[in-house]
Amino acid sequence: MGKFLSSSIGQKVIMSLTGLFLITFLIVHLIGNLQLILSQDEGYSFNSYAYFMTNNPVIKLTSYGLYAFILLHAIQGTYLYIQNKKARGSQGYAVTRYRTAGESKNSIYMGSLGLVILAFIIVHMVQFWAQMHFTDNVGAFTAEGYEGAKDLYALVSKTYENIWIVLFYVASMVFIAFHLWHGFRSAFQTLGLNHKKYTPFIKALGWSYAVLVPFGFAVIPVVMYLRHQGIL
Amino acid sequence: MENMKLKLKVWRQGGKYTKPQFVTYDLDGVSDHMSFLEMLDVLNEKLINLKEDPIAFEHDCREGICGTCSLVINGYPHGPMQQTTACQLHMRHFRDGETITIEPWRSRAFPIVKDLVVNRDAFDRIIQAGGYISVDTGQAQDGNAIAIEKDQASHAFDAATCIGCGACVAACPNASAMLFTAAKVSHLAQIPQGKVEADSRVQRMIAQHDAEGFGKCSNITACEAECPKAISVEHIARLNRQYIASSLGSEKVVS
Numbered sequence: 001m002g003k004f005l006s007s008s009i010g011q012k013v014i015m016s017l018t019g020l021f022l023i024t025f026l027i028v029h030l031i032g033n034l035q036l037i038l039s040q041d042e043g044y045s046f047n048s049y050a051y052f053m054t055n056n057p058v059i060k061l062t063s064y065g066l067y068a069f070i071l072l073h074a075i076q077g078t079y080l081y082i083q084n085k086k087a088r089g090s091q092g093y094a095v096t097r098y099r100t101a102g103e104s105k106n107s108i109y110m111g112s113l114g115l116v117i118l119a120f121i122i123v124h125m126v127q128f129w130a131q132m133h134f135t136d137n138v139g140a141f142t143a144e145g146y147e148g149a150k151d152l153y154a155l156v157s158k159t160y161e162n163i164w165i166v167l168f169y170v171a172s173m174v175f176i177a178f179h180l181w182h183g184f185r186s187a188f189q190t191l192g193l194n195h196k197k198y199t200p201f202i203k204a205l206g207w208s209y210a211v212l213v214p215f216g217f218a219v220i221p222v223v224m225y226l227r228h229q230g231i232l
Numbered sequence: 233m234e235n236m237k238l239k240l241k242v243w244r245q246g247g248k249y250t251k252p253q254f255v256t257y258d259l260d261g262v263s264d265h266m267s268f269l270e271m272l273d274v275l276n277e278k279l280i281n282l283k284e285d286p287i288a289f290e291h292d293c294r295e296g297i298c299g300t301c302s303l304v305i306n307g308y309p310h311g312p313m314q315q316t317t318a319c320q321l322h323m324r325h326f327r328d329g330e331t332i333t334i335e336p337w338r339s340r341a342f343p344i345v346k347d348l349v350v351n352r353d354a355f356d357r358i359i360q361a362g363g364y365i366s367v368d369t370g371q372a373q374d375g376n377a378i379a380i381e382k383d384q385a386s387h388a389f390d391a392a393t394c395i396g397c398g399a400c401v402a403a404c405p406n407a408s409a410m411l412f413t414a415a416k417v418s419h420l421a422q423i424p425q426g427k428v429e430a431d432s433r434v435q436r437m438i439a440q441h442d443a444e445g446f447g448k449c450s451n452i453t454a455c456e457a458e459c460p461k462a463i464s465v466e467h468i469a470r471l472n473r474q475y476i477a478s479s480l481g482s483e484k485v486v487s
Contacts, residue, residue: 002477003439003479005443007438007439007475008408008410008438008441008446008447008448008449009438009449009471009472009475009476010479011448012448012449012450012472013472013476015307035266040311052458080448080450083447083448084406084407084408084446084448084450085449086340086445087339087340087341087406087445087447087448088339088405088406088407088447089338089339089340089407091252091338092338093304093307093338094241094243094254094333094335095304095306095307095333095335095343096307096451097306097307097308098403098405098454099308099314099403099454099457099458100452100453100454100457101453101454101457101464101465102452102453102456102465103451103452103455107450107451107453108405108452108454109259161421167314171479176353182451185451186450186451189451189452189465189468189469190449190472191471191472191473191476192469192470192471192472192473192474192475192476193469193473194466194469194470195469196467229451
């Protein structure tokens with residue numbers, strides 16, 4: 001097993017499987033977060049959802065898995081990036097012109113895109129997750145049946161009053177879209193799933209996913225900002 | 233056009249060039265009917281007359297089937313024409329007065345011997361690790377004695393067209409030799425005689441690929457775009473499939 005995981009294909013399989021897990025997570029994350037803008041009830045739906053997510057033991061366990069997979073994906077990715085740079089040798093090309101057969105050019109920059117996304121995840125977690133868990137900056141959510149819950153909605157709403165933070169989130173989603181554009185489809189190729197029968201479907205699904213999911217996330221801060229400004 | 237003028241920026245290494253560097257040469261009188269290698273022959277003839285060290289570059293058949301020529305021309309392995317080896321590339325695809333940059337394959341696993349010549353023994357060692365059939369297949373078979381579907385034979389043949397030139401490694405931003413290894417694995421695994429050892433072959437060839445210091449495939453498909461035989465990355469998927477399956481399921485443990 002160690003030999004498999006340290007082989008070039010095994011290392012890519014780790015990237016593929018952790019990537020597919022994170023892809024699945026993003027859907028759940030998006031559906032939950034859309035309650036920030038879809039149900040206009042002063043955050044009641046979102047806060048009760050957040051209460052459920054932080055207290056359900058199964059979800060809690062899954063969240064630890066999620067943190068581990070994000071780290072594994074980032075560490076393994078960095079290691080691959082370093083090894084692949086080394087494989088070119090000390091002398092690179094004076095002229096580089098990459099052509100590809102069917103993949104987008106951003107497939108070349110997956111490592112750099114990933115680094116930007118990692119920075120985004122850190123900022124994102126400090127802004128919400130760490131503030132909620134480790135500080136008293138978040139007020140209480142006072143509703144029947146939710147003892148000890150925090151008003152995460154108020155924190156999110158307050159954060160998105162700042163136009164620069166909104167723009168930062170929207171820009172980060174563009175990077176995620178580029179990363180997913182190649183990542184989704186590439187995960188299947190790495191697992192050896194490339195076939196005339198279903199590859200066109202995987203490609204179409206991957207491209208739709210890479211556009212729609214980051215778009216859905218980007219809409220949330222924009223709508224919340226516009227509502228705060230009284231435009232929407 | 234019979235009298236093209238070119239500026240050639242060529243990588244020189246070894247001999248009097250103890251410090252590897254690009255050297256620029258002006259060449260005129262190039263005919264657009266010449267192949268790229270014939271153009272270099274003309275330049276070398278000129279250098280020899282000047283009592284200078286000619287540029288070392290590899291070539292053999294000059295008809296696109298041996299896989300010996302190995303030049304990165306203006307950033308493209310085998311030059312800007314797709315599905316064409318450098319020897320089959322003609323000067324009519326270049327403009328009069330153009331500056332052409334010529335570099336060797338760049339990979340840690342392909343050390344430079346001299347100028348544009350690299351040592352591709354790493355590929356031979358990958359083949360030695362498993363690119364053969366060691367079970368007894370008997371005397372030469374009668375035609376059609378071994379049953380195989382036409383589709384499958386054709387797929388195996390598509391992979392077998394690999395000439396082992398190394399353009400996939402040169403083109404890959406990760407300097408991975410996955411397309412080469414995949415072509416060899418996929419070629420043998422799809423024919424009845426090769427199927428027998430498929431599990432241990434894929435294990436041994438990947439182990440050798442990794443030991444040579446090639447990079448890891450990240451499905452960029454630059455290899456397929458630059459491959460003079462247009463070998464598809466579908467073969468890499470088949471290689472991955474076989475490697476994963478044989479790692480999980482094979483009874484045999486390959487050391």
